[in-house]
Amino acid sequence: MSSVSDFNPLAPETVECPYPFYAAMRREAPVYQVPGAGFFIVSRYQDIEKVLLDTETFTSKTGPGVRKEPSKEVMEILSQGWLPVDTLLTNDPPSHRRYRGLVNKAFTPRRVALLEPSIRTIANELVDAFIADGQVELVSQFAVPLPLTVIANALGVPSADQAHFKRWSDDAVAPLGGMITPEREIACAKSTVEFQRYFAAKLDERRTAPQDDMLTDLINARIEGETPLDTGEMLNILQQVLVAGNETTTSLIASAMLLLLHNPEQLATVGADHSRIPNCVEEALRSESPVQGLFRMTKVDTELGGVTIPAGSRLVLMYASGNRDDEKFPQADGFDACRANAKDHLAFGAGIHYCLGAALARLEAKVAFETLLGRLHNIRLAEDKNDYLHTPSFILRGLKALHLEFDQAAAA
Numbered sequence: 001m002s003s004v005s006d007f008n009p010l011a012p013e014t015v016e017c018p019y020p021f022y023a024a025m026r027r028e029a030p031v032y033q034v035p036g037a038g039f040f041i042v043s044r045y046q047d048i049e050k051v052l053l054d055t056e057t058f059t060s061k062t063g064p065g066v067r068k069e070p071s072k073e074v075m076e077i078l079s080q081g082w083l084p085v086d087t088l089l090t091n092d093p094p095s096h097r098r099y100r101g102l103v104n105k106a107f108t109p110r111r112v113a114l115l116e117p118s119i120r121t122i123a124n125e126l127v128d129a130f131i132a133d134g135q136v137e138l139v140s141q142f143a144v145p146l147p148l149t150v151i152a153n154a155l156g157v158p159s160a161d162q163a164h165f166k167r168w169s170d171d172a173v174a175p176l177g178g179m180i181t182p183e184r185e186i187a188c189a190k191s192t193v194e195f196q197r198y199f200a201a202k203l204d205e206r207r208t209a210p211q212d213d214m215l216t217d218l219i220n221a222r223i224e225g226e227t228p229l230d231t232g233e234m235l236n237i238l239q240q241v242l243v244a245g246n247e248t249t250t251s252l253i254a255s256a257m258l259l260l261l262h263n264p265e266q267l268a269t270v271g272a273d274h275s276r277i278p279n280c281v282e283e284a285l286r287s288e289s290p291v292q293g294l295f296r297m298t299k300v301d302t303e304l305g306g307v308t309i310p311a312g313s314r315l316v317l318m319y320a321s322g323n324r325d326d327e328k329f330p331q332a333d334g335f336d337a338c339r340a341n342a343k344d345h346l347a348f349g350a351g352i353h354y355c356l357g358a359a360l361a362r363l364e365a366k367v368a369f370e371t372l373l374g375r376l377h378n379i380r381l382a383e384d385k386n387d388y389l390h391t392p393s394f395i396l397r398g399l400k401a402l403h404l405e406f407d408q409a410a411a412a
């Protein structure tokens, strides 16, 4: 059994398979000060939950996370657009309360539920495109385009512009993992400005010609006593929706499929009774959390898990580790699509920053599996094509590719 000190948290082999490292931390050093890295990792469920619910002691204004401060060149490019404002993810009360209250008015349960028919149409069209082949690379042919097309449609981006939309989404996420070159960072900054100009124009269109969509809801969102969102604030929120919503949902769909294929008896159970899909999605979120962890910073000296943490220290809340904590989830390393408390996972966070898009992500995954399991028969892994590698990132986890084969084609 390896010990915590045997692992370098940022080494490619740890990032590729982090679970033994998480287990060692939970066992030996649940609040672990990573040597030379300048942050602590919180790995047990209870401690993570405690931090999430205590915004007095722990702030979400943590600076750039694992990435470096942007270079002068990157800042110059960004200054040609709307400079970043702390709205949701990187904000604290009371200001967070205003933004979240206003944004909730555009992400209502009604707005999400209204998307279901279009999610189903998109999922079926994607399956139509490969079903006759008897094989598919699920990530690029289904799990990437589904959430992108859903959110692009919801935001009123015409299909001709959706290729840009994919690039903007990738370029918004890339700097977060801490593993990109300076040249790529410059390209990502240019992409941010392009994205902002595109949506600033869309917002202007909605101001003169309102529609029944999320952009119009954002413009019209009002809370008594609060000023409405201005353009820079709305652009920041839209960028967060891209960052937080696409790659994560893609990863969920791909990992849930792999987990089911590695557990054929559960695939049979869920396939025979689609009412089990929602719980299976929760279990996949628990078992292979797309957001492995996120940062917080201590505002004051504090104590957590028996460790004294000075004010101004950065913490990584390792949600994926809390989700594998046997104290909370018995036999947590196993995958049980019918696990009774699967929904208690921390994959969407908890407290005031609880994922804004959780209902949308759940709905997309539910419809995705109803469609895939309903239409593809005898799904199996194309063993000779798969390497099961993940995109290298300390905070996001997702399969690069998942090649499948299947026997029969069924009509939609």
Ligand code: HEM
Binding pocket: 060, 088, 089, 090, 100, 151, 240, 241, 244, 245, 246, 248, 249, 252, 289, 290, 291, 294, 319, 346, 347, 348, 349, 350, 352, 353, 354, 355, 356, 357, 358, 360, 361
């Ligand atoms: C499986 C898919 C998803 C996962 C695993 C996920 C995960 C998370 C997590 C862990 C947080 C909490 C952040 C924190 O504690 O600081 C969060 C917040 C957030 N998510 Fe998601 N997310 C997903 C899908 C989405 C989607 C589809 C959207 C938008 C359409 C979205 C938008 C957001 C936003 C805007 C926040 C910030 C909320 C706030 O700070 O108040 N997410 N998400």
